[in-house]
Every structure is written in C-alpha cells, then in structure tokens.
Amino acid sequence: MALLTHLFGKLANAVALLLAVLVMNFCLIHLAPGDPVQVIAGEMGGASPEVIAALRAKYGLDHSLLEQMFTYLGKVAHGDFGYSYYFNQPVLGLILQRLPATLYLAAASLVVAVLIGTVLGVISARRPNGLLSHGVTVLALAGHAAPIFWTGLLLLLLFGSVWPILPVNGMTDVVNPKTGFAYAADVAKHLVLPSITLGLVFVAQYSRLARVNMIDVLSADYIRTARAKGLPERVVLVKHALRNTLIPIVTVVGLQFGNLFAGAVLVETVYSWPGMGRLVFDSILRRDYPTLMGVLFFSAVMVIAANILTDLVYRLIDPRIRAGAR
Amino acid sequence: MMLTKRSFVVGALGGIALMGLPLETKAEGAGSGGTLVIGSTQVPRHFNGAVQSGIATALPSTQIFASPLRYDDNWNPQPYLAESWDVSKDGLTVTLKLVKNATFHDGKPVTSEDVAFSIMTIKANHPFKTMLAAVESVDTPDPHTAVIELAHPHPALLLAMSPALMPILPKHVYGDGQDVKSHPANLKPIGSGPYKLTEYKQGDYYTLEKFDKFFIPGRPKLDKIVVRLISDPNALMVSAERGDVHMVPYFTGVRDIERLEKAPNVVVTDKGFAGIGALNWLAFNTKKKPLDDVRVRQAIGYAANREFIVKKLMGGKALPSTGPIAPGSPLEEKNVDQYKFDIAKANKLLDEAGLKPDGAGVRTTLTIDYIPGNDEQQRNVAEYLRSALKRVGINLEVRAAPDFPTWAQRVANFDFDMTMDTVFNWGDPVIGVDRTYLSSNIRKGIIWSNTQQYANPKVDEILGQAAQESSPDKRKALYSEFQKIVVEDAPIFYINATPYHTSFAKGLGNLPTTVWGVASPLDELYWVTPPKN
Numbered sequence: 056m057a058l059l060t061h062l063f064g065k066l067a068n069a070v071a072l073l074l075a076v077l078v079m080n081f082c083l084i085h086l087a088p089g090d091p092v093q094v095i096a097g098e099m100g101g102a103s104p105e106v107i108a109a110l111r112a113k114y115g116l117d118h119s120l121l122e123q124m125f126t127y128l129g130k131v132a133h134g135d136f137g138y139s140y141y142f143n144q145p146v147l148g149l150i151l152q153r154l155p156a157t158l159y160l161a162a163a164s165l166v167v168a169v170l171i172g173t174v175l176g177v178i179s180a181r182r183p184n185g186l187l188s189h190g191v192t193v194l195a196l197a198g199h200a201a202p203i204f205w206t207g208l209l210l211l212l213l214f215g216s217v218w219p220i221l222p223v224n225g226m227t228d229v230v231n232p233k234t235g236f237a238y239a240a241d242v243a244k245h246l247v248l249p250s251i252t253l254g255l256v257f258v259a260q261y262s263r264l265a266r267v268n269m270i271d272v273l274s275a276d277y278i279r280t281a282r283a284k285g286l287p288e289r290v291v292l293v294k295h296a297l298r299n300t301l302i303p304i305v306t307v308v309g310l311q312f313g314n315l316f317a318g319a320v321l322v323e324t325v326y327s328w329p330g331m332g333r334l335v336f337d338s339i340l341r342r343d344y345p346t347l348m349g350v351l352f353f354s355a356v357m358v359i360a361a362n363i364l365t366d367l368v369y370r371l372i373d374p375r376i377r378a379g380a381r
Numbered sequence: 382m383m384l385t386k387r388s389f390v391v392g393a394l395g396g397i398a399l400m401g402l403p404l405e406t407k408a409e410g411a412g413s414g415g416t417l418v419i420g421s422t423q424v425p426r427h428f429n430g431a432v433q434s435g436i437a438t439a440l441p442s443t444q445i446f447a448s449p450l451r452y453d454d455n456w457n458p459q460p461y462l463a464e465s466w467d468v469s470k471d472g473l474t475v476t477l478k479l480v481k482n483a484t485f486h487d488g489k490p491v492t493s494e495d496v497a498f499s500i501m502t503i504k505a506n507h508p509f510k511t512m513l514a515a516v517e518s519v520d521t522p523d524p525h526t527a528v529i530e531l532a533h534p535h536p537a538l539l540l541a542m543s544p545a546l547m548p549i550l551p552k553h554v555y556g557d558g559q560d561v562k563s564h565p566a567n568l569k570p571i572g573s574g575p576y577k578l579t580e581y582k583q584g585d586y587y588t589l590e591k592f593d594k595f596f597i598p599g600r601p602k603l604d605k606i607v608v609r610l611i612s613d614p615n616a617l618m619v620s621a622e623r624g625d626v627h628m629v630p631y632f633t634g635v636r637d638i639e640r641l642e643k644a645p646n647v648v649v650t651d652k653g654f655a656g657i658g659a660l661n662w663l664a665f666n667t668k669k670k671p672l673d674d675v676r677v678r679q680a681i682g683y684a685a686n687r688e689f690i691v692k693k694l695m696g697g698k699a700l701p702s703t704g705p706i707a708p709g710s711p712l713e714e715k716n717v718d719q720y721k722f723d724i725a726k727a728n729k730l731l732d733e734a735g736l737k738p739d740g741a742g743v744r745t746t747l748t749i750d751y752i753p754g755n756d757e758q759q760r761n762v763a764e765y766l767r768s769a770l771k772r773v774g775i776n777l778e779v780r781a782a783p784d785f786p787t788w789a790q791r792v793a794n795f796d797f798d799m800t801m802d803t804v805f806n807w808g809d810p811v812i813g814v815d816r817t818y819l820s821s822n823i824r825k826g827i828i829w830s831n832t833q834q835y836a837n838p839k840v841d842e843i844l845g846q847a848a849q850e851s852s853p854d855k856r857k858a859l860y861s862e863f864q865k866i867v868v869e870d871a872p873i874f875y876i877n878a879t880p881y882h883t884s885f886a887k888g889l890g891n892l893p894t895t896v897w898g899v900a901s902p903l904d905e906l907y908w909v910t911p912p913k914n
Contacts, residue, residue: 087786087787088786088787088790089784089785089786089787089789089790090786090789090790091786093786093789093790093793093826093828094785094786094789095426096508096827096828097785097789097828097829103508103510103824103827104824104826104827106508107826107827113563141426142426142583143426143427143563143567143568144568144583149583152582152583152584153583153584208615211615211616211619212615212619215616215619215620215623216619216622216623219623222625223616223619223620223623223625224420224609224611224616224617224620224625225585225586225609225611226585229418229586229588229607229609230416230418230607324612324613325613325615325616326613326616327585327609327610327611327612327613327616329582329583329584329585330584333584333612334584336612337424337584337612339784340784340785340786341786342786
C-alpha cells in the first residue's frame with residue numbers, strides 16, 4: 056500500500072515535471088535564432104514571399120509564440136506531437152521509427168560501461184595503491200575526459216580504416232538484408248563500435264564506484280570471516296564482495312539514463328546510427344521545432360521512467376531505504 | 382543517337398577491363414545487375430523534385446521520375462520521355478512528341494495529360510519561379526503530344542525540361558486535390574523513371590529498385606541502388622575507402638578529394654557538375670556604408686588574392702571564377718575585369734572613396750559572415766580575407782554563425798556587411814542567375830534572393846531581353862554584356878567554382894559525366910566487375 060502511494064506521488068511529480076519540460080523546451084528552442092521556414096526555403100533554393108507566407112500559415116508559425124505554445128500543449132495532451140516541417144511526417148511516427156535504435160544503443164552502452172567498469176574497479180580494489188590500480192584509474196579517467204566524438208572518430212579510423220573488421224555506419228547490412236537470427240547478429244555487429252564509444256565515457260564512473268565500494272566491502276567483518284573459513288580468494292571476491300558492490304551500481308545505472316541520451320546524439324552522428332540522437336541533431340540544424348520538442352519530450356519521459364524504476368527496484372532490494380523514505 | 386562520345390570512350394575502356402574474361406561473359410550483357418551503394422550526407426526532405434530543388438532530392442527524384450529531355454556532357458538536349466521536340470519559329474510554341482511505351486511504376490501509361498499536369502504543377506509550386514513563368518498553357522491534342530504555349534519566347538525552357546527540374550508526375554496520383562508540397566506520395570513516389578523507391582528507412586537509407594518496364598530497352602543496368610545517409614563526413618570517407626559505399630556524390634573538401642584519389646579502389650571525378658554550376662563568392666551588402674561605394678567593393682576585390690585562395694586554401698582543386706556565370710557554361714564570359722591581386726590599386730581606390738586611414742592605419746571596420754559547415758569553401762576564406770584586407774586598412778571581424786538557420790536569417794534580413802555564400806546557376810541564367818541580380822528580386826527575409834540589394838536598371842533590362850532571346854548568338858552577346866556590367870559594379874567578388882567531386886568504386890562502367898552528373902538518371906551505369914560483397 057505504502058508502495059502504491061509512493062508510486063502515485065512519483066507519477067504526479069512526473070506529470071508536473073513533464074509539463075515543465077514541455078514549456079522549457081518550447082521557450083529554449085524558440086530562443087535560438089533562425090527560422091524553420093527560412094531553412095525550408097533555403098533548401099528549396101530560395102522561395103517567393105507567397106511561398107514563405109503559405110508555409111508559415113500552414114505550420115501555424117504566423118501566430119504569436121504564446122498562442123503557438125498553448126496550441127502545442129493542447130495537442131500533446133491529446134497525444135498529437137505535431138507534424139515535422141522538415142521530414143513531412145507526423146512527429147510521433149518519426150520518433151517511434153527511431154526509438155528502438157536508440158534503446159539498443161543505450162542498453163548496449165550500459166552493459167559495456169557496467170561490465171568493463173566493474174571489472175576494472177574490482178581489479179584495482181584488490182591493491183588500491185598498486186601500480187595496476189593507478190593505471191586503471193588513469194585509463195578510466197582518460198576515457199571519461201575524452202570528447203565522445205573524438206573517441207568515436209578514433210575508433211572509426213582504427214576499426215574502419217586501419218584494421219577494417221567492423222562496420223562503421225548504419226544499423227544493418229543494406230546490400231544483403233538479413234532476417235531472423237542473422238538479422239540480430241548483423242545489428243549486434245553494427246552495434247559494437249557505437250556502444251563501446253558511448254560506454255567508455257561511463258566506464259570511469261562505474262570503475263570508481265566499484266573500486267570504492269569494493270575497498271569498503273573488503274574490509275568488512277563478513278569478508279574476514281569468509282577468508283577465515285579458508286574460502287578461495289576468487290569465491291570471496293565474486294560471491295561475497297561483488298554482490299554487495301553491485302547495489303549502488305544499479306542505482307547509478309538509472310540515473311545515468313539522461314547522460315546516455317546526451318551522448319547518443321554525438322555517437323549516432325559519428326556512426327550514422329539511425330536513432331533519436333541523430334534526429335535531434337538533424338532537427339536542430341533545421342529548426343524543426345515539432346520534431347525537436349517531440350524527441351526532447353520522449354527523452355524526458357524515458358529518463359523519468361528510468362528514475363522511477365530504479366527507485367522502485369532499489370526499495371525492493373534494500374529494506375533500509377523503504378523505512379527511511381517513510 | 383545515344384552513342385555519344387562519352388559512352389563510346391567509356392565503353393571502350395570497359396572492353397579493355399573485360400579482356401581478361403572469357404568471351405561468353407561479355408556476350409551475356411556483361412555488367413548487368415548488382416547493387417550500387419551510394420553514401421551521402423544529404424538527407425532528402427522527400428523525393429519529389431517537382432516541388433523541391435536541391436541535390437538531396439534531385440539525386441533520388443531523377444531516378445524515380447523521367448522528364449521530357451535529358452542532356453549529354455556538351456549541353457545538348459537528348460530525347461527522353463519526349464522522342465522529339467519542336468520549337469516554333471516565333472518561339473511561342475514548343476511541341477513535345479512523347480514516346481509511346483512509357484508507363485509509371487504502377488503500370489499506368491505516361492500521357493500528355495501527365496506532362497501538362499506536371500508542367501503546371503511545377504510552375505505553381507517549384508521554388509524557381511522564373512523557370513516556367515512564361516508558360517501559359519499546355520494543350521494535349523492526343524495522348525502522346527503536348528503543346529506548350531508561351532507568353533513570350535523562353536529559350537531556358539529546354540534546359541528546364543531536364544530530369545532535375547521537370548519530373549513528370551502521374552496525374553492520377555497527384556491530381557487528387559491535396560497540396561502537392563506535402564502530398565503523401567512525395568514519400569512514396571510513383572514515377573516513370575528507371576528505378577522505383579521500394580524502401581525508405583528514415584535517417585538510415587532508402588532503396589531504389591530497377592523498374593523492369595522502363596521504357597528504354599535494356600535499362601537500367603543495375604538491379605538496385607541503396608542510398609545510405611551518413612551524417613559524418615569522416616565516416617563517409619572511411620566507408621568509401623573500404624568499399625562499403627561505391628559512390629559518394631557532391632563532396633568538396635580538398636583533403637577528402639586527395640584522400641579518395643589515393644584510395645586504391647576508387648575513381649574520383651569532377652565531371653558532372655556543369656549544370657548545377659555552384660559558385661563560391663563574397664557578397665557585399667551594397668546598401669550599407671561604405672560598401673555602397675563601388676570603389677570600396679572593387680578595392681576589396683583587388684586586395685583579395687583569388688589565386689592564393691584557389692591554389693593554396695583549396696589546394697588547386699577548385700576552378701577560379703570571375704563572373705556570375707559558372708565556368709563550364711557556354712555562356713560564361715571570360716573577358717571581364719579579373720580583379721587581379723593589386724594592393725596599390727586597392728589602396729588608391731579606397732583613398733578615392735574617402736576612406737582615409739586613421740592613426741593606426743585603419744580605414745574602416747566591417748563584418749564578414751560565412752555559411753557554417755563547409756570550412757574550406759567558407760570559413761577559411763573568410764579568415765584569409767580578414768588578414769588580406771588588413772593590409773589595405775580594412776578591419777574585418779569574422780562573425781561566426783552556429784548553424785545554417787542563424788546565417789540565413791542574418792543574410793536574408795540584410796543584417797550583414799559582407800558574407801561568403803554559395804549559390805547555384807542551375808544551368809540557364811534564367812533559372813539560377815537572374816535571382817541574384819534582378820532588382821525586382823530584392824526581397825527581405827528570403828535567402829538566395831538579391832540579398833546584395835543590387836539594382837542596376839541596365840542589368841534588369843538586359844536580363845529581361847536575354848530571357849526571351851531566341852537566337853543563341855544574340856543571347857550569348859546579351860549575357861556577356863551583363864557579366865561585364867555586373868563584374869564592374871561588383872556587388873559580388875567572385876572567387877571560385879565549388880569543387881564538387883564524385884567518387885566511384887573501380888569496376889563501374891559508364892560513369893555519369895553529363896552536365897547534370899548524378900542529378901540525372903543512372904540508367905547506364907553498370908558493374909564491369911562487381912564488388913565481392
């Protein structure tokens with residue numbers, strides 16, 4: 056019951072937050088200089104004043120900003136995210152086409168980040184002041200500090216040009232389209248470079264987190280007990296220590312979602328990954344307001360959903376939180 | 382008729398490449414079939430070139446839709462949907478005789494009704510208003526004859542019948558009363574061209590498949606064309622080097638060109654862009670002080686070393702341009718003031734214009750804008766001009782714009798002193814040149830109109846005459862006079878022809894080198910030696 060009340064409160068918060076996001080998005084986007092009609096006219100190679108006026112009227116851009124905003128909010132309330140000026144399609148359809156690709160990328164990057172991060176963290180926690188530990192820290196930090204597009208280009212040149220073993224653009228083989236299991240394998244192959252590029256950014260955070268927690272856990276009494284029982288070091292590390300280290304990592308995964316989307320914009324552009332990140336990029340360049348607002352809205356929904364979910368999972372895992380939150 | 386010099390030469394080369402193969406292979410119509418993967422950074426808004434100009438749409442639109450005429454590499458019209466055409470003596474009537482066997486992708490025949498419908502639709506909707514402005518009506522005496530009636534002679538009409546400019550739309554699809562600009566069929570187009578659109582994965586790729594009832598027998602040669610939309614230019618280059626994409630159209634970067642020229646399995650060509658006629662130039666706001674003084678504009682021309690820009694900044698890959706009509710056009714007038722680099726002359730002109738240097742040697746301070754996204758053609762030149770003009774006492778502030786819309790808004794609203802710009806000729810001056818110079822086209826808020834606000838009644842008059850002049854020689858004379866006047870008036874300092882290049886995988890035959898290049902049907906292109914994948 057308490058959980059339901061809690062969930063209800065969270066959802067109410069989420070709706071309020073989303074409304075704020077919508078309004079903020081609208082204002083921010085319209086603050087940017089430039090005019091979508093100008094862009095469309097530009098791409099058509101110029102246009103007459105009549106065409107410009109007609110385009111404006113068609114997209115409702117001839118109304119005041121306040122009117123436009125309320126029209127937009129009213130439409131969104133009815134599940135209508137408008138019509139893309141640039142791509143000539145309903146925004147919802149565009150986003151739904153692109154959503155799976157971004158979710159694949161986000162999921163794969165998380166796996167990369169958590170796996171590599173945790174392993175590095177655990178390794179360096181064993182001898183916190185050893186050379187290996189410092190090396191891992193430096194590497195992880197370098198991965199975190201390097202701009203995503205730079206890492207992306209580096210890997211692209213390395214595995215695309217110098218040692219061309221991995222595909223560098225798109226999500227599938229377009230010459231010989233696959234089906235079924237082969238299709239999944241094909242997508243996975245195309246996913247390797249983008250997910251590593253995006254995942255590397257977060258490796259540092261996970262490895263630091265794993266390291267600190269591991270050091271903490273390793274000094275706990277039950278580890279000493281386990282060692283005293285004469286368990287092999289491997290079992291102590293994996294079975295006893297790692298489990299307890301993973302709990303905070305799970306939390307951070309939920310919080311990481313927003314950052315993942317931000318990173319996806321760059322990664323998807325470098326690797327021509329047909330997801331929402333690239334859609335953001337394309338729509339910003341074209342001042343395609345409805346598409347941009349739609350994508351940002353959906354990203355917000357997903358970040359909020361991920362947070363609520365993490366919160367729930369965490370409450371389920373750790374009873375202490377439940378007691379404290381009340 | 383179709384055996385032009387080009388196809389003969391390429392055919393011969395193809396023969397050499399095939400010599401190692403057994404004879405049977407050649408007899409089987411060698412090189413038919415296979416898939417061509419094109420990589421492009423250009424995302425099309427949709428596939429209907431009747432209501433959208435630009436190369437992003439022209440590339441697929443010219444594969445999907447056939448047009449009345451097509452062009453060879455010497456600007457000669459060739460039959461396409463029209464097997465013959467006739468211009469009346471007074472130049473007021475153009476009669477097209479259509480081929481009888483052309484059908485749309487849905488099986489319906491192409492008739493003169495479709496031609497009439499398309500021409501009127503393009504006239505009403507295409508952004509190039511001058512292109513078909515003279516057309517009054519199109520009569521259809523029989524299903525295979527279309528008679529175009531003109532208000533006045535309109536010699537540009539023949540070029541306007543090119544694939545990139547006059548796709549023939551099916552009336553039975555587009556004539557349903559919906560707005561053609563946002564017609565759902567624009568994303569699911571039905572044309573009569575060599576390829577039909579079978580799949581469009583938004584933001585990823587689109588697939589064009591061979592139309593097996595295409596009206597020219599034996600064509601197209603390829604089974605499938607996939608256009609991959611690659612947003613990052615580096616990724617695009619790597620993909621071309623690897624052979625993941627077999628063709629990259631419309632790239633301009635010197636390093637990209639040199640890189641692909643060195644790639645072992647790639648052929649790079651700068652042919653196929655004469656029709657588009659893209660010019661890179663420095664435009665002045667002629668209504669702003671001190672740029673309203675022609676001597677100041679000329680001085681800037683003399684102070685900027687075009688030779689240096691073209692040879693050094695652009696690595697010699699770009700042709701210099703000295704006037705409003707692009708190199709490669711038969712109408713280009715070379716004999717104009719070239720504004721050869723001359724600091725003394727520049728200083729003298731500035732002195733005469735009354736721009737005296739102050740204590741620090743500064744005569745005036747101006748801003749320069751540029752289109753973001755193509756550094757070699759735009760930003761680097763702007764930066765160079767900053768240092769070059771300093772030598773004659775002009776302080777230049779380079780004003781960066783974060784993206785195209787920001788730049789376009791500034792320039793369209795006359796909120797600039799000088800700006801770098803890239804503008805296309807589109808074959809005939811009436812289609813793509815007049816807009817920059819006609820005083821009637823000074824239209825605030827519209828990019829690529831006469832944003833220089835240049836007005837010269839004499840130029841207006843000449844352009845008006847030339848647009849209607851039926852005699853090619855007289856027309857050429859008029860345009861040459863126009864070019865001399867405009868260069869003298871210097872609303873624009875011409876720098877270079879944008880060095881567009883296309884790369885092809887080795888093993889392809891009949892590379893498209895016509896004046897429209899890849900913005901025309903790729904129905905002759907074929908694999909001599911198909912790639913292994």
